[in-house]
Each structure stands twice: as structure tokens, then as C-alpha cells.
Amino acid sequence: MTTQTIEDLIASHPFFIALGAEFTRFVAGCAKNRYAEKGEYLAHEGDEAAALFLVRRGKVSIETNIPGRGGVMVETLGAGDMSGWSWLFPPHKWTFDIKALEGTSFVELNGKCLREKCEGDPRLGYEVAKRLAGMMVDRLRSTRLRLLDLYGDHSA
Amino acid sequence: MSLGLPINVQKQVDPRQNSFVPRVFTVTGKTRETADTVTIKAHSGDGGVQLEARPGQFNMLYVHGIGEIPVSLSAVGSDGSLLHTVRRVGPVSKALGNLRIGESFGVRGPYGTHWPLESLHGRSVIVLAGGLGLAPLRPAIHHLLKFRDAFGEVGIYCGARSPADRIFASEFSRWQREKPHATGAKSIQVRVTVDRVPDQAKAAWHGEIGVVTSLLPRSISDPVNAAAMICGPEVMMRHAVQDLLQLGIAKEHIYLSLERNMKCAVGLCGHCQLSRYFVCRDGPVFSFDAVEHLLTVKEL
Numbered sequence: 494m495t496t497q498t499i500e501d502l503i504a505s506h507p508f509f510i511a512l513g514a515e516f517t518r519f520v521a522g523c524a525k526n527r528y529a530e531k532g533e534y535l536a537h538e539g540d541e542a543a544a545l546f547l548v549r550r551g552k553v554s555i556e557t558n559i560p561g562r563g564g565v566m567v568e569t570l571g572a573g574d575m576s577g578w579s580w581l582f583p584p585h586k587w588t589f590d591i592k593a594l595e596g597t598s599f600v601e602l603n604g605k606c607l608r609e610k611c612e613g614d615p616r617l618g619y620e621v622a623k624r625l626a627g628m629m630v631d632r633l634r635s636t637r638l639r640l641l642d643l644y645g646d647h648s649a
Numbered sequence: 650m651s652l653g654l655p656i657n658v659q660k661q662v663d664p665r666q667n668s669f670v671p672r673v674f675t676v677t678g679k680t681r682e683t684a685d686t687v688t689i690k691a692h693s694g695d696g697g698v699q700l701e702a703r704p705g706q707f708n709m710l711y712v713h714g715i716g717e718i719p720v721s722l723s724a725v726g727s728d729g730s731l732l733h734t735v736r737r738v739g740p741v742s743k744a745l746g747n748l749r750i751g752e753s754f755g756v757r758g759p760y761g762t763h764w765p766l767e768s769l770h771g772r773s774v775i776v777l778a779g780g781l782g783l784a785p786l787r788p789a790i791h792h793l794l795k796f797r798d799a800f801g802e803v804g805i806y807c808g809a810r811s812p813a814d815r816i817f818a819s820e821f822s823r824w825q826r827e828k829p830h831a832t833g834a835k836s837i838q839v840r841v842t843v844d845r846v847p848d849q850a851k852a853a854w855h856g857e858i859g860v861v862t863s864l865l866p867r868s869i870s871d872p873v874n875a876a877a878m879i880c881g882p883e884v885m886m887r888h889a890v891q892d893l894l895q896l897g898i899a900k901e902h903i904y905l906s907l908e909r910n911m912k913c914a915v916g917l918c919g920h921c922q923l924s925r926y927f928v929c930r931d932g933p934v935f936s937f938d939a940v941e942h943l944l945t946v947k948e949l
């Protein structure tokens with residue numbers, strides 16, 4: 494069995510696919526391989542947003558706490574998804590909770606480290622920003638489709 | 650090999666000869682799928698001639714004194730019974746949904762084009778269904794299960810409004826469990842997502858939350874040899890097609906089922922016209938390349 498390096502894990506994740514060896518090495522300097530047990534929180538709303546998560550296996554939920562209702566799930570993310578962009582945008586605070594719904598393997602990239610590398614090398618910064626923007630466009634489209642409530646009864 | 654599904658029809662009337670004469674069917678079973686959707690099982694009761702109905706085709710269902718609407722076949726029983734899954738939205742669908750066991754209604758059909766399952770042999774297949782769109786896809790899924798070894802990888806991706814709005818939910822695990830006979834072939838992947846989970850259903854829901862297109866794989870190993878069948882709200886299908894094209898699946902291998910208001914169902918009245926097509930006759934199943942230019946035209 495061959496052990497995958499953190500660079501391998503980053504290079505094979507859809508978010509960083511075709512990033513190139515040089516940038517992958519660079520980004521890997523901010524990364525660690527992690528595992529969260531079911532029920533463990535990866536992020537808490539309002540805390541400093543210090544990470545980007547690349548989910549490799551398992552499932553996480555994006556949720557928020559509503560008084561009287563508890564944690565309300567907005568979306569689930571699984572293998573191949575990424576989560577966390579607040580580390581790039583002031584005030585660098587998590588806007589939702591992220592919770593493991595099952596045992597979840599993920600790569601955690603330190604947000605501050607990544608931000609500094611992106612600012613130090615605009616080519617890397619542009620690559621990362623492009624990927625983040627693409628992912629946000631995708632999430633926005635999904636959210637809009639869900640807002641349309643397409644499966645609801647619109648005959649009334 | 651004939652992949653058509655046998656359907657019993659009245660002996661004297663072959664709808665290929667007289668498309669306007671409904672046959673009388675009797676409700677022999679009802680399954681409540683969701684709060685507003687019911688699957689009606691019906692028999693012709695006369696042991697009539699066998700007709701070929703194919704996955705994706707629809708029938709015109711007539712409720713005495715109320716009216717007639719198109720409804721897809723959601724399955725054909727081994728005993729020749731017809732299964733239609735009906736969502737109560739207006740007078741006819743409500744009347745159909747309210748029929749009791751032993752009561753009768755009219756059926757003419759089957760009509761329209763079907764999912765081109767035979768021509769997909771050898772290909773990997775993606776099935777993407779939104780809401781009630783799973784109904785016309787269910788016979789196709791049954792075919793994929795029955796002839797599993799004739800296909801490459803198979804992924805079934807279903808979206809619903811909430812866990813309680815899933816139709817055929819009890820079948821999902823059976824589809825997932827179905828193992829191919831050929832060695833090395835993969836089992837079918839079944840994934841389900843919902844738009845929202847009400848608080849009281851939170852603890853019991855272990856599927857995904859999000860739009861159905863988010864279930865699609867990010868890449869597929871051999872897109873040239875893949876095909877997709879989609880059915881659901883048209884907006885959902887337009888977005889799904891874009892994602893399938895991104896995966897590298899060719900336009901002519903993406904099939905979708907369209908809905909338009911219908912009256913005659915045999916290409917005569919023009920009610921279902923979509924530019925140069927009559928959806929009842931040239932559809933409801935179209936390949937995307939045939940209708941691409943029509944899907945974003947307003948008021949069609």
C-alpha cells in the first residue's frame with residue numbers, strides 16, 4: 494500500500510485539480526490531514542475563520558442555530574466538496590457552523606497561511622480566487638434553484 | 650431481445666387502430682406516496698391482447714364526467730397491471746387520486762417516445778430525477794436493474810422537496826442493493842437529496858440536503874460512453890443538462906422528458922406543440938440536441 498502525501502491529497506481533490514506541482518507544494522505547506530468524528534464541529538459560527546476544508550471522505554453539514562429549533566441544516570457536503578471561504582474575506586469570521594455528520598476525513602488548510610501565500614504570489618492568489626469564485630457561483634446557483642421551490646405545488 | 654413491457658388491453662380495441670377509445674380499467678390497489686401523490690394500480694379485467702408499452706411512455710387517463718389527463722406509466726406489474734403515480738393538482742388529478750379500489754376509469758395509450766434503453770447498452774448511465782420526475786423514470790430504472798450487466802456504471806440521483814415528499818422511497822435501498830451478475834461490474838449508486846428538512850424529520854434524515862445536480866459526480870471515467878436520462882421540472886433539467894455537458898456527455902446522449910398540455914395525445918390537435926414538434930407524438934422523451942434551441946424560448 495502506498496501512503497499518500499499531503500501534496501497527493503491536495504492534488505487529487507477536485508478543488509485543486511490541475512493546480513500544478515509548484516503551487517500544490519506551496520499550498521501543502523499550509524495543510525494538514527485531519528479526521529473528525531461524527532458530531533464533531535469543524536467550525537463554529539462567529540469564531541475566527543481560520544481554515545479551508547477539503548472533504549475527502551464522509552459528510553459534513555452547514556448549519557445554523559435557531560433559538561427554539563436547535564441546529565438547522567442548510568446544506569450537506571461530501572467527498573470532493575470544499576468548505577470555508579471566510580478566511581479570505583474580512584472580518585474573517587465563520588458565518589455558519591460546520592459539523593461532521595459521520596466520520597469525515599478532510600484536509601485542513603490554514604487560512605492565514607494561505608492568505609499570506611496568495612498575497613505574496615498573485616499568480617497563486619488568482620488561481621485560488623478563481624477556484625473559490627467558481628465554487629461560489631455553483632453554490633449560488635444551487636441556492637437560487639432551491640429558492641424557486643421547484644417541486645412545490647404552485648397551483649394555488 | 651424485446652425490452653417492451655407487456656400491457657393488457659381490451660380484446661376488441663387495439664388503440665393502434667382507434668386511439669380515441671379509452672379502455673375501462675379498475676383500481677385494484679393504491680399506495681400513498683406523499684401527502685398529495687398516490688400510485689394507482691389498475692387492471693383491465695378482460696385478459697385482453699398484449700400491447701408493448703415502453704419505459705417513459707404515458708397514457709391518457711379519463712375520469713368519468715370530469716376529464717382526461719396525460720400520466721406517465723410508473724411501472725407495469727408482472728400480472729399486466731398498470732401503475733400510474735398521480736399528484737393531485739387540479740380537478741382530474743384530484744378525481745383520479747380519490748378513486749377507490751373497485752372503481753373504474755378510462756385508459757388510452759400508451760403514447761409517445763420512450764427512454765432509448767436498448768441503444769444505451771454498453772454505456773454508463775446517469776439517471777437524474779426531480780420530484781415527480783421519478784415516476785416516468787422508474788420503469789427505466791427497473792430495466793437497468795433487470796439488465797444490469799448490459800450497462801456500465803449506473804448512478805441514480807433523486808431530488809425531492811423534503812424527506813416526506815420522496816416518492817418510491819421504499820424502493821431506493823433495493824435499487825442500491827442490486828448487485829450485477831458479471832464479475833467486476835459495480836453496483837448501482839443511489840443518492841437522494843432534499844431541499845429542506847423540517848425540524849421534526851431532522852433526526853431521521855441521513856441523506857443529503859441540497860439541489861439534485863449537486864449529487865452528480867465531479868468527473869466520470871469515460872464520458873464518451875456515458876448517457877443520461879433526466880426528468881423533473883424543466884428549470885431543473887436545463888441546469889442539469891449544463892452539468893452533464895460539463896462532465897463531457899454528448900448532447901445526443903442526454904435524454905429528457907418534457908411536459909406540455911395535451912388533449913388528443915396522437916399528434917392531431919396541436920395542444921402540445923413545441924415549435925416543430927408535438928410533444929405527445931415526437932416526445933415526451935427527446936434527446937437534448939433535438940430540443941436544445943427550444944428549451945430557453947419563453948411562452949412555448
Ligand SMILES: Cc1cc2nc3c(=O)[nH]c(=O)nc-3n(C[C@H](O)[C@H](O)[C@H](O)COP(=O)(O)OP(=O)(O)OC[C@H]3O[C@@H](n4cnc5c(N)ncnc54)[C@H](O)[C@@H]3O)c2cc1C
Pocket residue numbers: 647648649707716718719720721722733734735736737738739740741742743781784785907908909910911933
Ligand atoms: C407526458 C406527460 C406525462 C405526465 N405524467 C404525469 C405523472 O406521471 N403524474 C402526474 O401527476 N402528472 C403527470 N403529468 C402532468 C399531468 O398531466 C397534469 O398534472 C394534469 O394535466 C393536471 O390536470 P388537472 O385537471 O388535475 O389540473 P389542471 O386544472 O389542469 O391544473 C391545475 C393546476 O396544476 C397546474 N399544473 C397542470 N399541469 C401541471 C404539471 N404538469 N406540473 C405542475 N403543475 C401543473 C396548472 O398550472 C394549474 O395551476 C404529465 C403530463 C404530461 C404532458
Ligand code: FES
Pocket residue numbers: 910911912913914915916917918919920921922927928929930
Ligand atoms: S395533444 Fe394533440 S397534438 Fe399533442
